[in-house]
Amino acid sequence: MAEKVTPVLKSARKERQNLQSFFNIAVSVDCVIFGYDKNELFVLLRESELEEYQGLFSLMGDLVRPNEDLTEASYRILFERTGLQHVYMEQVHTFGKVDRHPTGRVITTAYFCLVNMQDQRLAIAGRDVDWYPVRKVKQLAFDHQEILQLCIRQLQERVMERPMIFHLLPTRFSLRELQSVYEAILGVELDRRNFRKRIALKDWITDTQTMEKEVSHRPGKLYQVKSGYLNTTQSYQ
Amino acid sequence: MAEKVTPVLKSARKERQNLQSFFNIAVSVDCVIFGYDKNELFVLLRESELEEYQGLFSLMGDLVRPNEDLTEASYRILFERTGLQHVYMEQVHTFGKVDRHPTGRVITTAYFCLVNMQDQRLAIAGRDVDWYPVRKVKQLAFDHQEILQLCIRQLQERVMERPMIFHLLPTRFSLRELQSVYEAILGVELDRRNFRKRIALKDWITDTQTMEKEVSHRPGKLYQVKSGYLNTTQSYQ
DNA sequence: TCAAAAGTGTTTGAACTACACCCATGT
DNA sequence: ACATGGGTGTAGTTCAAACACTTTTGA
Numbered sequence: 001m002a003e004k005v006t007p008v009l010k011s012a013r014k015e016r017q018n019l020q021s022f023f024n025i026a027v028s029v030d031c032v033i034f035g036y037d038k039n040e041l042f043v044l045l046r047e048s049e050l051e052e053y054q055g056l057f058s059l060m061g062d063l064v065r066p067n068e069d070l071t072e073a074s075y076r077i078l079f080e081r082t083g084l085q086h087v088y089m090e091q092v093h094t095f096g097k098v099d100r101h102p103t104g105r106v107i108t109t110a111y112f113c114l115v116n117m118q119d120q121r122l123a124i125a126g127r128d129v130d131w132y133p134v135r136k137v138k139q140l141a142f143d144h145q146e147i148l149q150l151c152i153r154q155l156q157e158r159v160m161e162r163p164m165i166f167h168l169l170p171t172r173f174s175l176r177e178l179q180s181v182y183e184a185i186l187g188v189e190l191d192r193r194n195f196r197k198r199i200a201l202k203d204w205i206t207d208t209q210t211m212e213k214e215v216s217h218r219p220g221k222l223y224q225v226k227s228g229y230l231n232t233t234q235s236y237q
Numbered sequence: 238m239a240e241k242v243t244p245v246l247k248s249a250r251k252e253r254q255n256l257q258s259f260f261n262i263a264v265s266v267d268c269v270i271f272g273y274d275k276n277e278l279f280v281l282l283r284e285s286e287l288e289e290y291q292g293l294f295s296l297m298g299d300l301v302r303p304n305e306d307l308t309e310a311s312y313r314i315l316f317e318r319t320g321l322q323h324v325y326m327e328q329v330h331t332f333g334k335v336d337r338h339p340t341g342r343v344i345t346t347a348y349f350c351l352v353n354m355q356d357q358r359l360a361i362a363g364r365d366v367d368w369y370p371v372r373k374v375k376q377l378a379f380d381h382q383e384i385l386q387l388c389i390r391q392l393q394e395r396v397m398e399r400p401m402i403f404h405l406l407p408t409r410f411s412l413r414e415l416q417s418v419y420e421a422i423l424g425v426e427l428d429r430r431n432f433r434k435r436i437a438l439k440d441w442i443t444d445t446q447t448m449e450k451e452v453s454h455r456p457g458k459l460y461q462v463k464s465g466y467l468n469t470t471q472s473y474q
Numbered sequence: 475t476c477a478a479a480a481g482t483g484t485t486t487g488a489a490c491t492a493c494a495c496c497c498a499t500g501t
Numbered sequence: 502a503c504a505t506g507g508g509t510g511t512a513g514t515t516c517a518a519a520c521a522c523t524t525t526t527g528a
Contacts, residue, residue, distance in 0.1 A: 024303055025264045027333075027344055066261055066342055070333025094331040094346045096264075096307025105303055107264055109331045109344075176479070193482070194518065201516085217478040218525035413506070430509070431491065438489080454505040455498035 028108040029073045030061035030144065032092075032151040033082065035117035035131055036168040041184040042117065042131040043148065044081065044124070045140070052102045053141035059148065060129070061108060074111045083123035088114040088167040088232045092154050093147075100143050112151040114167035135187075159185050163204040163229040172208055174220040175199070204229055265338075265345040266310045267298035267381065269329075269388040270319065272354035272368055273405040278421040279354065279368040280385065281318065281361070282377070289339045290378035296385065297366070298345060311348045320360035325351040325404040325469045329391050330384075337380050349388040351404035396422050400441040400466040411449055411457040412436065441466055 033044040045057035060081045064073040071089070079085055089111050096107040115122065117131065124130065134152065139145060159165050159182065166173075168181055179195050199205065205223040212219035270281040282294035297318045301310040308326070316322055326348050333344040352359065354368065361367065371389065376382060396402050396419065403410075405418055416432050436442065442460040449456035 025262075025301060027262045027264060064262060064333070064344075067335055069335055070331065070344060073333075091330060093328060094307065096301070096310075096346070098304055098306055107301075107307060109333070174480090191518075191520085192480085193520085196481085198517085212480095214527090215479080216527045218480045218527090220480055411507090428492075429507090430493085433508085435490080449507095451500090452506085453500045455500095455507045457507055 024105070026104060026106040027064045027070075028061050028106050029064055029070060029077060030059045030108050030110045030147055031074055031077050031081075031089075032059055032110060032112040032148055033078065033115060034112060034134075034151075034155065034168065035115050036181050036184060037117045037131075039180050039184055041134045041181075043134050043137060044129055045132050045137070046081075046127075046129040048141035050102065050141065056139060056141040057132070057137075057144075058141040059110075059144045063106075070109055071111075074109075074113075078113055081124070081127060081129050082115065083121055084115055084119065086232050088164055088230075090154070090158075090164075092151050095143060095147060097143070108147075110147045110151060112155060114164060116168060116170060118170055156186055163202070163225060166204075166225040166230060167232075172210065172222040172224050174212055174222055176220055178205075178223070261342070263341060263343040264301045264307075265298050265343050266301055266307060266314060267296045267345050267347045267384055268311055268314050268318075268326075269296055269347060269349040269385055270315065270352060271349060271371075271388075271392065271405065272352050273418050273421060274354045274368075276417050276421055278371045278418075280371050280374060281366055282369050282374070283318075283364075283366040285378035287339065287378065293376060293378040294369070294374075294381075295378040296347075296381045300343075307346055308348075311346075311350075315350055318361070318364060318366050319352065320358055321352055321356065323469050325401055325467075327391070327395075327401075329388050332380060332384060334380070345384075347384045347388060349392060351401060353405060353407060355407055393423055400439070400462060403441075403462040403467060404469075409445055409447065409459040409461050411459055413457055415442075415460070 035042040035044065044060060046060065048054070048056050048058040060077050062073065062077050062080075064070060068076065071091075074089060074091075075085065075087075078087055078089070092110045092112055094107060094109045098105060100106070100108075134148075137145070137148065140148065165178070165181055165185070169177060175196055178199065179190055179192065182195070183190055204225055206226050208222045208224050210222045212222060272279040272281065281297060283297065285291070285293050285295040297314050299310065299314050299317075301307060305313070308328075311326060311328075312322065312324075315324055315326070329347045329349055331344060331346045335342060337343070337345075371385075374382070374385065377385065402415070402418055402422070406414060412433055415436065416427055416429065419432070420427055441462055443463050445459045445461050447459045449459060
């Protein structure tokens with residue numbers, strides 16, 4: 001094994017000339033931005049700018065700039081559309097069918113983001129974007145429906161395994177709220193007692209010694225995520 | 238919510254002109270091709286062609302052609318280097334740092350492939366590629382070490398959950414062989430009795446009513462994967 | 475006093491772990 | 502006879518699921 005063959009070495013500079021003709025696929029990033037409110041999972045959409053998709057909504061996407069890392073591009077798009085930074089983000093998949101974009105050959109890398117819809121810094125008013133309940137989204141421009149579905153699936157697969165759900169909630173939350181977010185994401189009802197035991201086992205959250213106020217029922221304890229579990233950065237880009 | 242804003246529509250044709258200046262990031266695919274032999278996990282590597290990485294090995298990669306889906310490109314690269322088709326393949330991650338490639342801006346999508354090193358159709362002799370034990374790979378060209386590590390991690394995370402490991406083995410195999418492949422991938426020793434129970438629970442394999450031959454110990458039963466578990470195609474590209 | 479959600483424990487089954495002995499074959 | 506791996510079962514633990522009643526608050 002491993003016989004050595006002496007290759008004809010190419011320098012990067014010479015190589016660049018040969019490659020120029022291949023620099024003709026555009027690269028984009030699409031952000032699937034999830035939020036949670038009133039027992040419902042929402043996704044941020046905007047109306048497609050393309051004639052071909054008039055009347056349809058699309059995800060937040062843009063081409064990657066020549067001097068921008070892929071993750072930088074994703075954070076830029078998020079910031080441009082929401083005013084938010086330091087948001088939880090995961091790369092999901094890269095979609096590369098030849099005909100997926102009518103403008104030309106564009107491959108796109110999909111990320112999902114989890115944001116707190118109550119965040120005061122969230123600035124979508126006056127922009128061409130809005131929140132839509134994920135359950136009601138039936139059709140999107142491009143292959144964005146497929147992208148959305150895969151992001152939901154990945155969110156569902158990971159949300160019980162890793163402490164990521166807290167990015168969707170305010171700093172302090174009740175166990176009831178936490179359970180409702182899980183139910184909205186997973187699309188199932190959970191048993192309250194089993195849920196509380198499971199969350200206790202994870203050891204992600206801590207009692208804040210405060211209670212809900214101004215609720216028309218017995219107030220619950222408020223919890224917060226333990227420090228160190230609100231990281232937004234990925235290991236790999 | 239969802240106030241409508243009337244956007245200025247752009248046609249795909251007009252849009253294409255605006256985008257031309259962005260068609261300047263190259264897109265590549267890197268295949269991490271895994272094989273198994275004699276209690277070891279191997280990866281297929283070749284010597285880097287670039288002066289900058291002289292003496293280092295690299296993964297099998299190439300630029301994506303303008304009329305080629307991302308997965309097509311990955312299968313083409315695999316076929317060019319191994320002569321194999323219809324191989325198990327999963328997309329892992331897309332790496333997009335600005336400076337990851339000395340030739341210019343190249344983002345790359347990594348796939349891992351599982352091949353049977355005993356496959357008669359495997360044709361790497363005379364090509365500039367060879368198998369290296371994964372454990373011994375310490376340094377690679379570009380960011381290929383990072384790509385390899387992430388592919389190994391994804392393989393490890395999924396190999397017990399999905400019936401993919403059989404692509405690394407001949408059609409018929411003993412439970413001992415199967416256990417050894419798991420051990421090579423996971424980097425741990427497994428208890429034989431517990432392993433057999435676990436595999437029985439998965440219900441992936443079936444007894445072939447044949448036995449090992451010409452082994453210098455008590456021969457074991459030979460098994461094969463149940464039909465339907467050797468799919469090579471992915472749901473998403 | 476009623477409505478609404480908070481809070482809490484037990485029982486069962488499934489799956490995983492650790493662990494030891496006899497069996498069949500080739501040399 | 503010996504070396505090598507084949508083949509098997511039990512006991513303990515952990516985790517998940519099913520399931521009901523009392524408590525606290527606001528209206």
